[in-house]
Amino acid sequence: MSERVAIVTGVSRRVGIGAAVARRLADDGHRLLVSGLATYDHEQGSGADPDGVAEIMAGLSGGPHHYSPADLSDPTAPAALVKAALDRFGRVDTLVAVHTYSTSNTFGALDAEEIDRHLIINVRATMLLIEAFAAAHDAGAGRVVLFSSGQRLGPMTGELPYAVSKAAVENLTKQLGTLLMRQGITINAVNPGPTDTGWASPETMEALAHLFPGGRWGEPDDAARLVGWLCSPDARWITGQLIDSEGGFDRYA
Numbered sequence: 477m478s479e480r481v482a483i484v485t486g487v488s489r490r491v492g493i494g495a496a497v498a499r500r501l502a503d504d505g506h507r508l509l510v511s512g513l514a515t516y517d518h519e520q521g522s523g524a525d526p527d528g529v530a531e532i533m534a535g536l537s538g539g540p541h542h543y544s545p546a547d548l549s550d551p552t553a554p555a556a557l558v559k560a561a562l563d564r565f566g567r568v569d570t571l572v573a574v575h576t577y578s579t580s581n582t583f584g585a586l587d588a589e590e591i592d593r594h595l596i597i598n599v600r601a602t603m604l605l606i607e608a609f610a611a612a613h614d615a616g617a618g619r620v621v622l623f624s625s626g627q628r629l630g631p632m633t634g635e636l637p638y639a640v641s642k643a644a645v646e647n648l649t650k651q652l653g654t655l656l657m658r659q660g661i662t663i664n665a666v667n668p669g670p671t672d673t674g675w676a677s678p679e680t681m682e683a684l685a686h687l688f689p690g691g692r693w694g695e696p697d698d699a700a701r702l703v704g705w706l707c708s709p710d711a712r713w714i715t716g717q718l719i720d721s722e723g724g725f726d727r728y729a
Contacts, residue, residue: 481507481565482707483557483609485548486574486623487532488512489525491674493623494574495532496696500704502536506570509561511546516577548575548601549593558608570619570707571609573602578638591637598641603648610659618661619707622649623699626667626720630727646718653716662715664706668699669722689724698723 482501486494487510498510510533514524533543544560546553561568577597581590606620624646625632625639632639649665656663670676670684671694681693702721705711 479507479567480505480569481509481561481567482570482572482619483561483568483605484508484510484572484574485546485557485605486512486576487529487543488514488516489528489674490531491525491672491696492528492574493668493671493673493696493699495528496700497572497574497703498532498536500697500700501570501572501707502538502541504704504708505538506707507539507565508536508541509544509557509564509568510541511544511557512575513545513547548597548605551600551604554601554604555608557605558612562612567614568609568612569616570621571605572619572621572703572707573605574623575601576623576638577641578635580634581637582634583636586636594637594641595644598638599644599648602645606648606652606656606663610656610661613659613661616660617709617712618656618659619711620652620656620661620663621703621706622663622665624649624665624667624718626669626722628718629667629720649718650716657715662706662711664711664714664717664719666699666702666706667718667720667722668702669694669720669725671696671699687726687729689726692723694721694723694725 484498487498542564546557622645625642627639627643652663
């Protein structure tokens with residue numbers, strides 16, 4: 477595993493799933509090109525982590541590793557990230573797309589620009605990333621892991637464009653499962669369930685605590701451990717799957 481190279485998007489906050497995935501893959505021996513967009517974090521309720529990228533990169537084991545910021549609303553950004561990995565490391569074996577765009581936008585008050593932005597970042601950028609990755613992947617076992625939010629398991633009417641865009645990611649996983657396997661590349665999507673990454677207020681966490689039979693919300697490393705396995709040789713026969721890693725979360729309790 478020491479020669480494998482991974483691209484991980486959505487890395488900017490130390491408490492985020494992207495950072496946990498980066499740490500896990502680095503521990504497993506990957507060299508990493510990680511990417512994020514700190515300006516997006518400023519717009520979210522959980523806020524930005526100004527020292528996050530530097531601390532994340534400094535804490536990664538092994539290496540060398542490289543950080544390359546990218547605005548995935550730019551249609552040229554996905555291919556540029558893959559090229560950056562090739563230029564720096566000479567190969568790319570793994571793609572984990574943790575990036576997302578999510579804002580509250582409900583039915584009856586839908587905003588056309590917000591719909592477009594969700595589809596551009598969550599769907600178009602992901603499709604272009606996978607295409608560029610597949611074109612660059614030369615030989616050996618390839619891995620693609622995407623992220624969903626379990627929209628098929630229940631409605632998310634308060635974030636309708638987000639829910640629809642993530643449902644598209646799930647469908648994309650199914651569509652590409654057979655196609656990519658012909659190149660030796662597996663593709664799977666992880667639904668991490670509600671995860672404590674700083675976005676939920678203490679009131680929200682307490683109000684929903686009874687929905688978790690294990691007595692706690694998900695933690696970023698819960699998702700990262702699954703990603704690490706999906707990127708390992710042991711997962712070579714798993715592809716086109718949507719995997720719910722929710723710790724028994726009961727959204728209807």
